Amino acid sequence: MIVGITIITVSILVNQITKETFSKNNPGLDAVVGAKGSPLQLVLSSIHHVDVPTGNISYKNAQKIIRHPAIKSAIPISLGDNFQNFRIVGTNKKFLKLYNANLISGTTWSKPMQAVIGYNVSKITKLKLNKFFVGSHGLIDTGDIHAEQPYKVVGVLNKTGTILDNLILTSLESVWSLHTDENKNKLEITSLLLKYKNKTSSFSFPRLINKGTNMQAASPSFEISKLLKLTGNAHRIVDYLSVLIMLLSFLGILFTLLNNINERKYDLAILRTLGFSRWKLFSIILSEGMIISIVGSTIGLIFGYLVYESMHYFSIVGRSIELGQLNFLNDLFLIWITVNIIAFITCLVPCIKVYKQNIRTTLLNS
Amino acid sequence: MFICDDISFDIDGQNLFSNINLNLKPQKDLLITGPSGVGKTTLLSILCGIQKPTTGKVTYNNINIYDLAENKVDDFRGKNLGVVFQNFNLINSFTVKQNLEIAASAIGTKNSNLFFDLLDRVGLADKSHLKVSNLSIGEKQRLAVARAFIGEPKWIFCDEPTSSLDDKNANIIINLIKEESLRCKASLILITHDNRIQSLINFSKILRLGEEL
Structure with missing residues (x-):
């Protein structure tokens, strides 16, 4: 009886909490635009921060999407490094608003190589305000570090119960300074997190991206419901x-x-x-x-x-x-x-x- | 007052005994005797409410126990009758004290001094922690007697209490039963074919089963 109840308890908890977590991690995003490949992989890597990204997209092309009349908000993210396996995400400050995140201490970044860390990051890595750390290349700790350009912790976030607690946020410029030659035409990002002005765009916009560009638009809710099934x-x-x-x-x-x-x-x-x-x-x-x-x-x-x-x-x-x-x-x-x-x-x-x-x-x- | 009115019992269509009529006043003792196989133990089961008779009534102070609901019969037996079975019917996996405690809990008595006094009187005070399986036959018989008196019943039934005992132990047991019956002001209904008993107790009535009544 103990074994049976244990298994069924774990199964129910994991099933329900997984659904809940997937839903919490997505603060109403309608689409993710990224490099072509598996749409589920794109959603998992860009919103839930598991799995590796499908590739990069040109920031120039991304800006065209940001300015598209169907788009209400678009947040670029750029992945590539980690600190002790916590992903470093290059983005803008709208990302914080997306999760209604508040700072326990410090401020948000104002120049490159400044970072705001999530609640779990601070708890587990013991990183504190004004401390420096160096990112490691890739999404898991390989030991291949960017020693020449350390990050400085300028803010620590409150617990949100979302994936944000496990992220290190910085400006896009920080990521670009470590990975590209800062030629504006060659700048790249990993993906764009989108909200439509009108829900009807959820049919037309992905088609526009998927057929007319070398990028793909994936619907997080659709991909996650497929996965949960x-x-x-x-x-x-x-x-x-x-x-x-x-x-x-x-x-x-x-x-x-x-x-x-x-x-x-x-x-x-x-x-x-x-x-x-x-x-x-x-x-x-x-x-x-x-x-x-x-x-x-x-x-x-x-x-x-x-x-x-x-x-x-x-x-x-x-x-x-x-x-x-x-x-x-x-x-x-x-x-x-x-x-x-x-x-x-x-x-x-x-x-x-x-x-x-x-x-x-x-x-x-x- | 204990009255048996026209008790008969059939087993597999054969009549074991019939027309048993008894009338026993308070604090008077009855001997039921007879050869083996005439149904002495069956009669005791009937008188105690364990076995329903084919016909007849068993009345204690105007209460016919076979008119009571089955649950009430058990309750009545626990509170009013004490039974010493021929094979003791003790719980072997329990200690001496636990056997008394379980009997006391059946009737809602929780007085631990009572257990100690009883065990002292039957000579088992120093063996209260021993399991029944470790007792001698004589000790088991004394424990069975102690248990029968735990609720200070008004009617005590003993089935062959001395059949497996030597003279010395038989005397001890019979004296014990007599003393406890007097203390509780109980009537003693004793079943035996042991002639030694008749000289030890002054029975006011004797029922000889298997003989013409």
């Missing part, structure tokens, strides 16, 4: 497996109790002769079964929560998608109740057997 099938298999394990545990409780009362039928008959009524013995056996069930399902729930918390901890350390903080989920409570109702019904079988016991025959046979 795929992972949802895996979750369902895990859920079926845990239901099977729980069914086996109910049978376990049933046979344990039946075996117990079979071994103790003589003692139970003695208790009747001493004055314990049928109902009293019925309730004792029922209590035994329910204690096993309640303790088992509660331990399973706690184990599931601990496994989830470990995953949560390692997801921060591993800089992947942050699973978000747990709020007690109604689904888990519902499962706990359902498991114990089924256990209650299962326990009735041995209880009825005890209730119907003929004490005279039992004592004589013993």
Whole structure:
């Protein structure tokens, strides 16, 4: 029972929190424009900051999109470096507004090589205001560092519960100064995060980009729902497996109790002769079964929560998608109740057997 | 007042006994005797509300126990009757004290001094922590007697309490039963074919099963 509940708890938590996290990480963006390739990869790398980008696009071309009449807002981002596996994102200050981020201390950047760090970055790397750090080339720590141009921490962000907590933000110019020759015509960015003026553009604009340019426009909500559908099938298999394990545990409780009362039928008959009524013995056996069930399902729930918390901890350390903080989920409570109702019904079988016991025959046979 | 009115019992269509009529005043003792196989133990089960008779009534102070709901019969037996079974019917996996505690909890008594006094009187005070399986036959019998008196019942039933004991232990057990019955002001209904007992207790009535009544 403990194993079954643990698996189903982790499955539900991960399933729900993943959905929640994906939705939290996307603050209403309608599209991401980037280099051609997998649209899911583009969305994952530009919004959720997992996976590598599909490539770079010309900043000159990006500016044409920014000025397009269908676009309400466009935020350029440029990836390429990391510090202790936390991604360094070149962008503009609108990026902070996108996530309603506030500074705990310091200010935003005002010149190149100044950086604002997310809450988890500051907590884990121990970087503080006015400290310097050097970026490492690539999106994971390879040791290939840009020692000649260190960043200075000028601001630390409040916790947002989004991917922003795991990012280091700086100006586009900082990234360009490390990676390009600053020839304005050759400047590149990784992608553009877009909001349309009108939702009807979500049909026409991507077509315009996908067919008329060497770039692609991907819809974050569409790509993520495709991904969740795929992972949802895996979750369902895990859920079926845990239901099977729980069914086996109910049978376990049933046979344990039946075996117990079979071994103790003589003692139970003695208790009747001493004055314990049928109902009293019925309730004792029922209590035994329910204690096993309640303790088992509660331990399973706690184990599931601990496994989830470990995953949560390692997801921060591993800089992947942050699973978000747990709020007690109604689904888990519902499962706990359902498991114990089924256990209650299962326990009735041995209880009825005890209730119907003929004490005279039992004592004589013993 | 304990009254048996026209008790009969059939087993597999065969009559084991019939027309059993008894009338026992408070604090009077009854001996039920007879050869093996005549149904003495079955009669005791009927009198204690463990086995329903084929016909007849068993009345304690105007309460016919077979008119009570089944749950109430168990409750009535626990609170009003003490039973010493032939094979003791002790819980072997429990200690001496636990056997008394479980009997006390069946009737809602929680007085630990009572356990100690009882064990002291039956000579098992220093063995209260021992498991029943580690006791001798005589000690088990004394524990079974102690348990029967835990609720200070008004009717005590003993089934062959001395059948497996030597003379010395038989005397101890019978004296113990007599003393505890007097202390509780209880009527003693004793089943035996052991002739030693008849010389030790002054029974006001004797029922000889298997003989013409």
